[in-house]
Each structure stands twice: as structure tokens, then as C-alpha cells.
Amino acid sequence: MGILNKAAAAGAVFVLVAGSAMAQGTLKIGVQVPTTGSEATYGRDMANAVVIAQDEINKAGGVLGKKLTMVIGDSACDPQQAVNAASKLVSQGVAGVVGGYCSGATLPTLKIYGDAKVPFVITASNSTKLIPANPGNAFMINSTGDQQATKATEFLASKGVKTLAIVNEGDAYSQDLANLTRDDWTKAGHKVVAFETANKGEQDYSAIVTAIRAANPDAVFWTAYYADGALLIRQLRQSGYRGVIAVGDGSNSTKLFDIAGRAAEGVYAFSNPIAQFLPAAKAFIKTYKAKFGNAPGPYAPLTYDGMRLLAWAITKAGTTQPAAVIKALASAHNEEWLAGPITFTKHNTLARSNFIVLEDKNNAWIRADK
Amino acid sequence: MSLLDILAHQLLNGLVLGSFYALVALGYTMIFGVIKLLNFAHGDLYMVGGFIGFIVLSAISSVVGGGWFGIxxxxxxxxxxxxxxxxxxxxxxxxxxxxxxxxxILITALAVSLVLQNTALALTNGQYTAFRSDLGFGGITLGGLFITYNQMVLVAAAAVLMIALEFFVTHTQYGRAMRAVAVDADMCELLGINVAAVIGVTFFIGSALAAAAGTMAGAYYGSLWYFMGFLIGLKAFTAAVIGGIGSIPGAMLGGLVLGLLEALGTQIPGIGSEWKDVFSFAVLILVLVFKPTGLLGRSEQERM
Structure with a gap:
């Protein structure tokens, strides 16, 4: 055998090996999260959730006979960086992307994925600004702000509340939630008897408390953040108010109890689906803790769901062809996931809010709905 | 709640709020009296007082408890x-x-304010600190009015401090010296009064009153924040101007008047509670325009 033949044989072996690797193949999934910068904690938490989903899917045989591998694109919670990360993911030929934490950074990437026709499952960003900017390939599985208002209306009405007082803090977030809730509440045929704005950073809320006591509502809904919310709750209870008190997701921190103390007993809080309150997430929490040494963060369950939803859609489509995968994603209909069922509206947002309701029992949150 | 109940409630709220304003305003007015300085760092001493009170209470609450005695x-x-x-x-x-x-010196005061605020910011990372105490929510009902024990203790404590201060200023040697320095510092020096010491005592008392207000506010409201002194500093300044800056009874009166004005003003139909600050600063402007000497202030030479 001459040298030439040897080379040819070696070449043939090489082709064979390469060929079999290709046949077995891997499927690249992009993960767009901030792994550096101020929001890195959340980004790493989301990436961890994707790792767990990927391992589980691969152990069960992968997708279309191929193993999933994740490619991380660091958005750094910065629009410019996010655009670079998205372009990088697209050029690496990912079959789909999950993630998206800061809405501001996710917004400009919609066009990049849209132009490349890459399916994008957004697992945390939930600004309503993303909805009109969506070219049709992106799917939001975190509830948007208006869905919190719907949930609040639903839940408070179920508690027999007829008259409501809404208090916000004058900033964009809390005012938005307050207005949306007022609209939903009146549309549902109930009455908003007081609509107040607190001054941020003020300690004394006695004027608002008196106005609320005068209107005597069945419930008070605080739409802003925990620090001032705790003060209001304390002063409301101190004044002898006995009605229902509910707070928005800006106030569901346990620090609310630190400041409000016993006054916060029985307060309801709306929250995005956190693992510790999801009955289906017990195994997930265990795996997460064993693998990463700490408890899953606030967006881990949704991001885990996002990865599995994408894998499910590719399997259902039977191909990685973007149009087919996007069609499969849109066809999701009430399948149960970790954070609840997913069905999409025609805007690719959740048809049913996945906000959960928590209640303060002895200064710890417990699940109040279901 | 009837209109009368609302009024009664707001009078009570105004009294509580006014007590805090008055305590802080006293320091403003005393310091202005002796060295003609608007001490813009004064509100921040209220904040520092709150934090120190909290640290002390945390350290001793296991021994004396976290009730009013500990506070x-x-x-x-x-x-x-x-x-x-x-x-x-x-x-x-x-x-x-x-x-x-x-x-x-005015700019120096602003700098001191920034130093105090940013030190607290650095030490607390800008987080709210919960002021844990064992204050209950009990109280008594008078007709339609519910008064908590906390509110009673608070107003009483403020009143005691103010009476003690009034006694100090009118009946002791240092108090007389303080009033004399306010009238004419140079003359006092010529007559052998230690003006520097008098100024020191004035700062001590003024700052201590702000600290008293800060600790009580922290315990009453339940939280502390590095920026909490800013707004009350401005409000106390307003109170001091309403009462007549430089006048000690004026600061007490101005604090209570401002507290009551705010509390009642927010209940006027069409003026929501978000207009509270607008209301008090509008009052400040009106006083400055129509009665710059305030309610109890006298002519330029006779401050304090």
C-alpha cells in the first residue's frame, strides 16, 4: 500500500466518523440572557434552568434524534450588546432561541431574529412594548403587566370584594398597573371608590389612610414597591382598617414583612410563577439545588419551560424549518408546563395569565390561589 | 366616616406630623438664631439619629425589650x-x-448634607432598613376617632422635649447667653460670654432634637432610609419660616401649623394626597411673600 492509499483510507475513515457524527448530530439552541452586568444573577439563573432542561431532554433521546447543545449570547441587559449577541447566535445557525430578561435589551433583538426567521421563546421580558414589535416569530411566556391587572380583578372579586381603593406611587410602572386595574375592575362591574397617588420616599401616609378610611373600601390594592407599601400597610392597619390588602409584584419581596411586621399578616401579593410555590416544580428545585448549590431564582421555572416548549415544538414540527417550528409553537394549547398551561393569543402572548397569588401567613409567603 | 370624623382624624394626623416637623424645625431655627446659617444638613441629622437609634435599640432590645422604654x-x-x-x-x-x-457657609452646609447622605447610602447600599420594635397597634376610641397609644406617646414626648427646651432657653444661664448671642454676637464677646461655647451648645441641642425626632419616626413608621431626611428637612425649614425663623416658639407653632395645614389640605375635594408637598411649599412661598417674618418672628435685630 502506497502512501497515497494510506492517506485515502485515512480520509475515508475521517469522512465516516464525521458522517456518523453528523447523522447523530447536535441541535444548537441559543440562550439570550445577561451573564455580565447588573442583572447577571438573573441571567445565570436562567441559563442554569436551560442546562437542566437540556440535560433532561438529551437523556430522553434528544430532539429529532439529535442532542441539544446550548449557545449563550450575553445580552448584558444592554440593547447594543444584546444586538451583538443576537447576531452571533444567528450566525452560528441556532434552531431557536430562549431567554430574554431585560425588556429594553430584548426589544431590538426581535428584528434580528425576525429577519433570520429564528423562533424566539421570551421567558422573562414582559413589557407590553414588545408586543407590537414582534415580527411573529417571538412567543412571550411571562405574563405582561395588563395580565396582572386581570389576575388582580379576578382574585379580589373571588374574595367577595365589591369596592376597591387603588394606591400607586406616580411612577410609570405603578401608575400603569393602577390604571389597568381600575379599567379592569370597573369593566367587571365593580366600583373603584378611591384612587390615590403616594409621594415616593415619604414616611407619613396618614392623608391617604384617612381618605381610604373615609371611602371604606372592601379592599386596598397597592401597585408600587415594597418599601413604601410596607409603610402604607402598617399605617392602614394601625388606623384600624380591617379590609383586604393586596400588593402588586413590585412588593412581593419578603422585605415587606421586615418593615410592616405583623401588620402584613394576611396581605395578598401577586407574583410571577416562582418555583417554591409551584406544586409541579418539586423535582426541578431538587435537581437545581443539587446541580448549582442554591435555590432556583424567580425566572428559572419559566426559562426551563421555554427550553422544553421549544424542544416540544421542534419535535411536533418534525423539522427545524423555522416556519414549521413557529407554527408548532403557535399551536400550543393548554399543555401543562411547570408554571402552568400555555396557550398563545394571536399576538403570541399568554392567553391566560400565569401570575400566582401569595398570602402572608406568619410573615412567610404561602400560595393563596388554587 | 362622617365629615367630622375625617376632620378629627386629620387633626390627629396633623398633630403627629407636626410634632416631627416642630422638633426638626427647632434645630433649624436655633442654629439660624446664633450664626444666621440655614443648616441644610439638619434634615440629615434626623436621618442619622434614626439610624443610631435603631442600632442602639437592636443592641439593647434583648435586655430592655423593644417597647417604648427601649425606644x-x-x-x-x-x-x-x-x-x-x-x-x-x-x-x-x-x-x-x-x-x-x-x-x-451655606454651600458648606449643602456639602455636609451630601457627605451625611452618601455615607448612609454607602453603609446601607441604598436599601431600606426595617426598624424593628415591639410597638403594638392598640389604642382608644373616642367617638369616631381611633387614637393609638403610639400616637399619644409620640405627641407627649415631643411636647415634653419642647417644654424642656423652652425652660432651658428662658430659665438657665446658657439659655440667656444663647438669646444674647442671637441678638448681638460681637457684643456678647465683648462682655465676656464664650460665644464659641454657646454656638456649640446650640448645635448640640438642635442636633439632639433632630435625632429624637428621627428615632421616634423610625420606630413609629418602621423603616429607615438614607434619603429620609431630605424631605423633612425642607418641611422643617418651611415650618421654621412659617413660625418666624429664629423664633423658638415660632418653630414649635410653625411645625404644628404646617402639619395641620398638610393634613387638612389633602382632604379638600379635588386636592389628592399627591398634592401634599405642593401644598406645603405653596404655603412657604405665600408666607415669604406676604409675611416674611412669619407668625411669631419680630424685626431683624430681635431674633430668638
Whole structure:
């Protein structure tokens, strides 16, 4: 055998090996999260959730006979960086992307994925600004702000509340939630008897408390953040108010109890689906803790769901062809996931809010709905 | 709630709020009296007082409990500490500036305010600190009015402090010296009064009163924040101007008047509680335009 033949044989072996690797193949999934910068904690938490989903899917045989591998694109919670990360993911030929934490950074990437026709499952960003900017390939599985208002209306009405007082803090977030809730509440045929704005950073809320006591509502809904919310709750209870008190997701921190103390007993809080309150997430929490040494963060369950939803859609489509995968994603209909069922509206947002309701029992949150 | 109940409630709320304003306004007015300085760092001493009171209470609450007795001790220690802090600030920052143009010392006061705020910001990372105490929510009902024990203790404590101050100023040697320095510092020096010491005592008392208010506010409202002194500093300044800046009874009266004006003003139909600050600062402007000497202020030479 001459040298030439040897080379040819070696070449043939090489082709064979390469060929079999290709046949077995891997499927690249992009993960767009901030792994550096101020929001890195959340980004790493989301990436961890994707790792767990990927391992589980691969152990069960992968997708279309191929193993999933994740490619991380660091958005750094910065629009410019996010655009670079998205372009990088697209050029690496990912079959789909999950993630998206800061809405501001996710917004400009919609066009990049849209132009490349890459399916994008957004697992945390939930600004309503993303909805009109969506070219049709992106799917939001975190509830948007208006869905919190719907949930609040639903839940408070179920508690027999007829008259409501809404208090916000004058900033964009809390005012938005307050207005949306007022609209939903009146549309549902109930009455908003007081609509107040607190001054941020003020300690004394006695004027608002008196106005609320005068209107005597069945419930008070605080739409802003925990620090001032705790003060209001304390002063409301101190004044002898006995009605229902509910707070928005800006106030569901346990620090609310630190400041409000016993006054916060029985307060309801709306929250995005956190693992510790999801009955289906017990195994997930265990795996997460064993693998990463700490408890899953606030967006881990949704991001885990996002990865599995994408894998499910590719399997259902039977191909990685973007149009087919996007069609499969849109066809999701009430399948149960970790954070609840997913069905999409025609805007690719959740048809049913996945906000959960928590209640303060002895200064710890417990699940109040279901 | 009837209209009368709302009024009664707001009078009570105004009284509580006014007590805080008055305590802080006293320091403003006393310091203005002796060195003609608007001490813009004064609100921040209220904040520092709150934090020191909280630290002391955390340290001693296992021994004396976290009720009003513990808070009282924490308040005294905080008054002592912040009183000395006030004296140190005066020595380091204001004393060398006393003969400089008035604007320089005013700017120094702003700088001191920034230093205090940003030190607290750095130490707390800008987080809210929960002021844990064992204060209950009990109280008594008078007709349609519900008054908590906390509110009663608070207003009483403020009243005792103010009466003690009034006694100090009118019946002791240092009080007389303080009033004399307010009238004419140079003359006092010529007559052998230790003006520097009088200024030191004034800063000590003014700062201690702010610390008392800060500790009580922290315990009453339940939280502390590095920026909590800013707004109350402005409000106390307003109260001091309403009462007549430089006048001690004026500061007490101005604090209560401002507290009541705010509390009642927010209940006028069409004026929501978000207009509270607009309301008080509008009052400040009106007073400055129509009665610059305030309610109890007299002519330029006879401050205090």
C-alpha cells in the first residue's frame, strides 16, 4: 500500500466518523440572557434552568434524534450588546432561541431574529412594548403587566370584594398597573371608590389612610414597591382598617414583612410563577439545588419551560424549518408546563395569565390561589 | 366616616406630623438664631439619629425589650451621639467659615448634607432598613376617632422635649447667653460670654432634637432610609419660616401649623394626597411673600 492509499483510507475513515457524527448530530439552541452586568444573577439563573432542561431532554433521546447543545449570547441587559449577541447566535445557525430578561435589551433583538426567521421563546421580558414589535416569530411566556391587572380583578372579586381603593406611587410602572386595574375592575362591574397617588420616599401616609378610611373600601390594592407599601400597610392597619390588602409584584419581596411586621399578616401579593410555590416544580428545585448549590431564582421555572416548549415544538414540527417550528409553537394549547398551561393569543402572548397569588401567613409567603 | 370624623382624624394626623416637623424645625431655627446659617444638613441629622437609634435599640432590645422604654433609651443615646456629631460638624465645617461670606457657609452646609447622605447610602447600599420594635397597634376610641397609644406617646414626648427646651432657653444661664448671642454676637464677646461655647451648645441641642425626632419616626413608621431626611428637612425649614425663623416658639407653632395645614389640605375635594408637598411649599412661598417674618418672628435685630 502506497502512501497515497494510506492517506485515502485515512480520509475515508475521517469522512465516516464525521458522517456518523453528523447523522447523530447536535441541535444548537441559543440562550439570550445577561451573564455580565447588573442583572447577571438573573441571567445565570436562567441559563442554569436551560442546562437542566437540556440535560433532561438529551437523556430522553434528544430532539429529532439529535442532542441539544446550548449557545449563550450575553445580552448584558444592554440593547447594543444584546444586538451583538443576537447576531452571533444567528450566525452560528441556532434552531431557536430562549431567554430574554431585560425588556429594553430584548426589544431590538426581535428584528434580528425576525429577519433570520429564528423562533424566539421570551421567558422573562414582559413589557407590553414588545408586543407590537414582534415580527411573529417571538412567543412571550411571562405574563405582561395588563395580565396582572386581570389576575388582580379576578382574585379580589373571588374574595367577595365589591369596592376597591387603588394606591400607586406616580411612577410609570405603578401608575400603569393602577390604571389597568381600575379599567379592569370597573369593566367587571365593580366600583373603584378611591384612587390615590403616594409621594415616593415619604414616611407619613396618614392623608391617604384617612381618605381610604373615609371611602371604606372592601379592599386596598397597592401597585408600587415594597418599601413604601410596607409603610402604607402598617399605617392602614394601625388606623384600624380591617379590609383586604393586596400588593402588586413590585412588593412581593419578603422585605415587606421586615418593615410592616405583623401588620402584613394576611396581605395578598401577586407574583410571577416562582418555583417554591409551584406544586409541579418539586423535582426541578431538587435537581437545581443539587446541580448549582442554591435555590432556583424567580425566572428559572419559566426559562426551563421555554427550553422544553421549544424542544416540544421542534419535535411536533418534525423539522427545524423555522416556519414549521413557529407554527408548532403557535399551536400550543393548554399543555401543562411547570408554571402552568400555555396557550398563545394571536399576538403570541399568554392567553391566560400565569401570575400566582401569595398570602402572608406568619410573615412567610404561602400560595393563596388554587 | 362622617365629615367630622375625617376632620378629627386629620387633626390627629396633623398633630403627629407636626410634632416631627416642630422638633426638626427647632434645630433649624436655633442654629439660624446664633450664626444666621440655614443648616441644610439638619434634615440629615434626623436621618442619622434614626439610624443610631435603631442600632442602639437592636443592641439593647434583648435586655430592655423593644417597647417604648427601649425606644426611649435608644432615643436618649441617639440624641447624645448626634448632638456630639452636630458639635463636631460645627467645629470642622462651619466654624472656620463664620467670618466668610454667608453664601460660603451655606454651600458648606449643602456639602455636609451630601457627605451625611452618601455615607448612609454607602453603609446601607441604598436599601431600606426595617426598624424593628415591639410597638403594638392598640389604642382608644373616642367617638369616631381611633387614637393609638403610639400616637399619644409620640405627641407627649415631643411636647415634653419642647417644654424642656423652652425652660432651658428662658430659665438657665446658657439659655440667656444663647438669646444674647442671637441678638448681638460681637457684643456678647465683648462682655465676656464664650460665644464659641454657646454656638456649640446650640448645635448640640438642635442636633439632639433632630435625632429624637428621627428615632421616634423610625420606630413609629418602621423603616429607615438614607434619603429620609431630605424631605423633612425642607418641611422643617418651611415650618421654621412659617413660625418666624429664629423664633423658638415660632418653630414649635410653625411645625404644628404646617402639619395641620398638610393634613387638612389633602382632604379638600379635588386636592389628592399627591398634592401634599405642593401644598406645603405653596404655603412657604405665600408666607415669604406676604409675611416674611412669619407668625411669631419680630424685626431683624430681635431674633430668638
Amino acid at each position: 426611649f433609651i435608644a432615643m436618649l443615646l441617639s440624641m447624645l451621639a448626634v448632638g456630639f456629631l452636630g458639635v463636631v460638624i460645627e467645629r470642622i465645617a462651619y466654624h472656620p467659615m463664620l467670618s466668610a461670606p454667608r453664601l460660603s
